[in-house]
Amino acid sequence: MASIKDVAAEAGVSVATVSRVLNGHPSVSEGARDRVLAAVEALGYRPNAVARSLRTDQTRTLGLVISDVLNPYFTELARSVEEEARALGYSVIIGNADERPELQDHHVTTLLDRRIDGLLVSPTDGGSPRMLEAARAGTPMVFVDRWIPGVDVPVVRSDGRAAVRDLVAHLHRLGHRRLAIIAGPAATTTGQERVDAFREALGAYGLPLPGHYIGQGDFQAESGRRVTEGFLDLPEPPDVVFAADNLMALGALDAVRARGLRVPEDIALAAFDDIRWFVHTDPPVTAIAQPTGELGRAAVRALVDRVEGRAGASVTLPARLVVRRSCGEPGPDRSPNSVRRSTT
Amino acid sequence: MASIKDVAAEAGVSVATVSRVLNGHPSVSEGARDRVLAAVEALGYRPNAVARSLRTDQTRTLGLVISDVLNPYFTELARSVEEEARALGYSVIIGNADERPELQDHHVTTLLDRRIDGLLVSPTDGGSPRMLEAARAGTPMVFVDRWIPGVDVPVVRSDGRAAVRDLVAHLHRLGHRRLAIIAGPAATTTGQERVDAFREALGAYGLPLPGHYIGQGDFQAESGRRVTEGFLDLPEPPDVVFAADNLMALGALDAVRARGLRVPEDIALAAFDDIRWFVHTDPPVTAIAQPTGELGRAAVRALVDRVEGRAGASVTLPARLVVRRSCGEPGPDRSPNSVRRSTT
DNA sequence: CTGAAAGCGCTTACAG
DNA sequence: CTGAAAGCGCTTACAG
Numbered sequence: 001m002a003s004i005k006d007v008a009a010e011a012g013v014s015v016a017t018v019s020r021v022l023n024g025h026p027s028v029s030e031g032a033r034d035r036v037l038a039a040v041e042a043l044g045y046r047p048n049a050v051a052r053s054l055r056t057d058q059t060r061t062l063g064l065v066i067s068d069v070l071n072p073y074f075t076e077l078a079r080s081v082e083e084e085a086r087a088l089g090y091s092v093i094i095g096n097a098d099e100r101p102e103l104q105d106h107h108v109t110t111l112l113d114r115r116i117d118g119l120l121v122s123p124t125d126g127g128s129p130r131m132l133e134a135a136r137a138g139t140p141m142v143f144v145d146r147w148i149p150g151v152d153v154p155v156v157r158s159d160g161r162a163a164v165r166d167l168v169a170h171l172h173r174l175g176h177r178r179l180a181i182i183a184g185p186a187a188t189t190t191g192q193e194r195v196d197a198f199r200e201a202l203g204a205y206g207l208p209l210p211g212h213y214i215g216q217g218d219f220q221a222e223s224g225r226r227v228t229e230g231f232l233d234l235p236e237p238p239d240v241v242f243a244a245d246n247l248m249a250l251g252a253l254d255a256v257r258a259r260g261l262r263v264p265e266d267i268a269l270a271a272f273d274d275i276r277w278f279v280h281t282d283p284p285v286t287a288i289a290q291p292t293g294e295l296g297r298a299a300v301r302a303l304v305d306r307v308e309g310r311a312g313a314s315v316t317l318p319a320r321l322v323v324r325r326s327c328g329e330p331g332p333d334r335s336p337n338s339v340r341r342s343t344t
Numbered sequence: 345m346a347s348i349k350d351v352a353a354e355a356g357v358s359v360a361t362v363s364r365v366l367n368g369h370p371s372v373s374e375g376a377r378d379r380v381l382a383a384v385e386a387l388g389y390r391p392n393a394v395a396r397s398l399r400t401d402q403t404r405t406l407g408l409v410i411s412d413v414l415n416p417y418f419t420e421l422a423r424s425v426e427e428e429a430r431a432l433g434y435s436v437i438i439g440n441a442d443e444r445p446e447l448q449d450h451h452v453t454t455l456l457d458r459r460i461d462g463l464l465v466s467p468t469d470g471g472s473p474r475m476l477e478a479a480r481a482g483t484p485m486v487f488v489d490r491w492i493p494g495v496d497v498p499v500v501r502s503d504g505r506a507a508v509r510d511l512v513a514h515l516h517r518l519g520h521r522r523l524a525i526i527a528g529p530a531a532t533t534t535g536q537e538r539v540d541a542f543r544e545a546l547g548a549y550g551l552p553l554p555g556h557y558i559g560q561g562d563f564q565a566e567s568g569r570r571v572t573e574g575f576l577d578l579p580e581p582p583d584v585v586f587a588a589d590n591l592m593a594l595g596a597l598d599a600v601r602a603r604g605l606r607v608p609e610d611i612a613l614a615a616f617d618d619i620r621w622f623v624h625t626d627p628p629v630t631a632i633a634q635p636t637g638e639l640g641r642a643a644v645r646a647l648v649d650r651v652e653g654r655a656g657a658s659v660t661l662p663a664r665l666v667v668r669r670s671c672g673e674p675g676p677d678r679s680p681n682s683v684r685r686s687t688t
Numbered sequence: 689c690t691g692a693a694a695g696c697g698c699t700t701a702c703a704g
Numbered sequence: 705c706t707g708a709a710a711g712c713g714c715t716t717a718c719a720g
Contacts, residue, residue, distance in 0.1 A: 004714060005713080015691090015713085015715090016690070016691055016692080016693095016715080016716080017689085019714070020689095020690090022714095023715080027689055027690085029690085032689080044477070047457065047713085047714075048457070049457040049458045050394055050398045050713080050714090051696090051712070051714040051715090054696050054697065054698085054712090056696085056714085056716095069419055069423055070419060070423060072416075075419050076414065079414060079440060091437075096423060106430075110435055112390065113390055113391065113393040115394050133388070221620070250620060250624065253624045276565070277594070277624075277625065279601075280594065280621075281626065283626070349697080357706080357707085359698080360699080360706070361706065361707075364699090364705095364706090366698095367699080371706085372706085391697085391698075392697050392698070394696090395697035395699090396698055396699075397698090398713065398714085399697080400698085400699065400712085401712070689720105690720085691719095692718095692719090693716100693718090694716090696713105697712105698712090699710100699711095701709100702707105702710100703709105704706085704707090
């Protein structure tokens with residue numbers, strides 16, 4: 001592969017001059033510029049980004065560590081992150097932690113070894129040592145979706161509290177009184193917050209959230225199946241199951257179907273995180289939709305701000321309820337404005 | 345951030361010795377090794393992968409350019425690729441082309457500029473110039489899923505012909521005679537092959553595949569919707585629509601639902617590529633499943649073979665039909681062994 | 689406007 | 705077993 005030396009030789013100038021034209025430095029004569037450009041063209045020369053990074057101490061690369069690529073929510077997040085990063089002149093390297101702390105640590109380490117300029121992370125647990133260390137050491141970093149309390153890093157996330165309240169209002173209106181939740185890992189903020197929001201919303205209706213109606217999941221489908229089976233085995237099964245993410249809702253659907261039961265007649269279902277397929281499931285699933293694309297973009301902007309020496313603030317965006325049929329047929333709509341009845 | 349010099353100073357040895365212990369070179373005295381390790385620990389030193397890459401001319405990184413991350417098939421492929429690569433000691437950088445040739449070219453260029461050791465690609469079109477050039481220049485490369493004819497690069501893919509035959513047999517047995525297909529872009533091999541396989545299978549039953557039953561899609565949901573609407577507007581709409589990927593099937597479902605029609609009563613639906621949600625759609629969708637994980641792993645092995653100077657051969661794996669209810673209730677099963685009746 | 693030179697952080701013959 | 709030195713491909717003060 002041709003190097004800058006080859007180009008310099010071909011153009012009859014020094015490598016410094018070649019470098020200058022490549023980087024758009026103004027003080028280069030037109031003649032030199034033309035000859036360099038011609039040489040670049042003739043040789044099919046492409047600058048070696050590795051060498052440039054070593055020299056400039058910047059890689060123009062962002063690392064993104066997500067909890068699970070197979071989760072459509074994170075896939076969409078990753079996509080919007082890459083898009084915004086590209087618009088800002090950065091590449092992104094994705095590390096998929098698969099909800100496993102060791103894997104998360106592996107990716108954080110690898111990314112840091114590659115000297116990425118900044119790190120975007122949705123932590124799988126309470127805090128990988130390597131990650132905490134990087135944050136302390138001043139590596140530009142921002143949390144997206146999930147975060148770690150007590151770490152001084154901006155957080156870009158959505159607040160689902162109002163949407164959960166809307167959901168509970170919807171459920172209550174339909175006559176449901178025994179509401180259960182499939183929670184995410186307690187070590188994650190989203191794992192806790194969604195349970196808290198749910199409990200709080202239930203409280204407003206004088207409804208309890210007993211321990212046996214809180215199933216411990218891990219944001220993966222299989223745990224949703226397992227927890228739902230447990231609910232169905234209860235002497236008094238719940239009227240509705242609220243899954244804290246879309247994959248656990250999928251598992252819940254598996255469990256209900258395996259028992260030969262029907263949603264919503266036998267048991268209602270709602271999910272946190274909306275995905276396109278929820279329109280076509282049997283029945284269409286009522287869900288809380290996050291502004292995923294906007295979250296990804298905001299997170300990148302905050303991170304790039306940090307990378308480039310600007311402040312980079314936290315952002316919180318509201319989620320919203322999308323009512324479909326999985327909790328029962330609603331009567332005439334008396335819901336607040338924030339409740340959108342899906343038209344599909 | 346501590347550099348190798350700092351470690352050398354701390355340990356009281358030369359940087360050469362530090363490098364040797366870091367790389368497991370045998371000729372280092374035990375004492376030196378201990379002091380270096382202690383210094384590494386004390387300083388929290390991590391080797392700079394950028395510098396190492398520049399020096400060794402290898403990045404231990406593979407590039408993966410896929411057509412669309414939001415397509416669950418490619419998400420799963422990407423995941424298995426990363427998994428196998430990691431097992432083999434490589435990282436992977438994913439570039440999402442979004443089915444857009446310019447974006448594909450952008451990613452190929454970026455990846456090459458970063459001097460990845462090898463490139464895995466599922467081409468969006470007939471051949472990005474940069475990609476063809478890289479292949480010609482001898483960059484280790486392998487095609488996965490989709491490929492470009494006439495380019496001397498191993499291909500790892502699945503052959504869906506037998507499964508398509510099984511599908512057509514299934515459809516014919518159910519009494520369907522007017523079969524239509526939503527094709528992928530003609531510029532992609534999978535876009536063409538699936539139509540060819542379908543036509544061939546129809547031919548075996550003396551059924552035609554008229555031009556108006558071939559809709560031109562682009563593997564994205566919206567095109568599936570559009571094409572299906574066209575089919576429904578035909579004076580003689582088809583009995584069944586076969587979508588060449590899962591996203592176009594989603595679009596087809598949208599279109600059917602928008603008309604207030606029912607699957608399979610009004611029109612049957614089948615899809616290439618199986619996804620978990622097809623079990624829970626209304627109705628569950630009959631699909632052709634690729635051995636996606638195995639494809640990803642095989643592709644990585646072939647690529648790493650090339651990278652490390654071994655041969656690296658092409659691999660073709662069979663796809664299989666998974667019968668569900670979207671084409672109608674089957675009678676007693678008389679299908680060949682390769683036809684699996686899904687139990688869900 | 690231009691070039692010679694230093695240096696980014698490593699690895700690796702080479703000599704001892 | 706060990707270190708001094710060269711060099712990977714760039715960028716960038718510095719001097720002219």
